Amino acid sequence: MSAHHLPGDPPVPLLLRRSARARRISLRISALDGRVTLTLPKSLPERAALEFAAEKEDWIRGHLARHPGQVAVTFGTVLPVAGRDLRVVRGQARGVRVAGDEIAVSGDRPARSLERYLRELARDRLAAASDAYSAQLGRPFHKLVLRDTRSRWGSCSSAGALMYSWRLILAPPEVLRYVVAHEVAHLQEMNHSADFWAVVQDLFGDHEAPRRWLRENGSQLHRYRFTD
Template sequence: MSQTKRKRTTTLAGEEVTYEVARSDDATRPRIDAGIDGITVVLPTTVEDDPETILNRNVEWVLEKKTKFDRYRDEIPDRTFEAGEQFPFFGEDHELVVEPRQKSEVVDGMIRLRKSAVEQSSVERALRNFYRREARSYFTDRLDHFGDKTGLEYDGIEIRNQRTRWGSCSTSGTISLNWRLLLAPPEVIDYVVVHELAHLQEPNHTDAFWRLVGEQIPEYEEHAAWLEENSTQLVFSEDDL
């Protein structure tokens, strides 16, 4: 999604709120995104709606999300990116090890990074590259699995690091998934995968959309709630904020 952002400040119900305005080629209608990184009013490139008017129409929701994510920021893991530190992988903590080996992989419950990869960059970058590689492989497998079950065909996959979204589905059929989902439990990943696949058939969050999701993931509400409540645990570094 192509976006140009501008930061602004307004007052909602007596409380100062800083937010960003983003212009998006993919957006079909104005919306408000709320996350750990803050509040964003997303506008289609062809729409001239006033962002403050949109915020004021949703003032209670905006302030509720702001309070929640202000609290979440205090819960973000303080990562040092050193050997011996614990990092999530499929929802379970794994000790980080740096050692001479052919490739970085998970062995015996540990994330074992290739020493030469760390020496060529850093622990943080080598670990990020490991996650992205594993994410592409695993997410593709799950998309193919649920695509076969539902008969829904996607055009391609992009591995991204969206700050406010775990996934998206373009009008051309390309599904983008956030590599940091690999830190979450497998059932949560499956929920996001099916959610985005369902958009191939139902672009909006209609009753038909949720029925389609529920046919494959009956506990989807539980997994969506997990993502909302545990999003801080999926923060990899300050670059994600």
């Protein structure tokens, strides 16, 4: 891939990707983070792709205007953490501490420290919920892994390995618990049949509200960028 920009105010970052299977230029804007990617045939000059993007500038900018922009996490950022909006402030004590509606971080570069803190908090909450639902179902899981996935919030392998996106800690607690109940239910039903949804109902209860929340708001959890 190569990085370019669509000129203007502000400039729009473009990623150019070549594909041996592409027969024409295609344009995609990620629903998760607003990334603009142009895929072009191997033999086509990059200039042609940039001209194509310039022709589509009004459409690109219109789409991005409706898309939640990325948020670089720093002092002053308001982070949704387990159902609470916390403002990032500079702390005096070492590490990360939550007090009231603030989350205090020492040092001058808070993003990495916050990401580590949130990953550990996510692991604690996800492991506790997984243990509880697994015991309720009477089926143990083999291991638990956290990732920063964009295509799914969780998964369960046939070997009993559970995987979750650590960004679920940025969602309301009931949404995190629903995702866990969904994946634990796969320990018994490796499908999305009526029997599977009956297991989810037994474990979690009415799950329509958290499912709807993820459909409508899940992409916003990827807005937050934890790089200094």
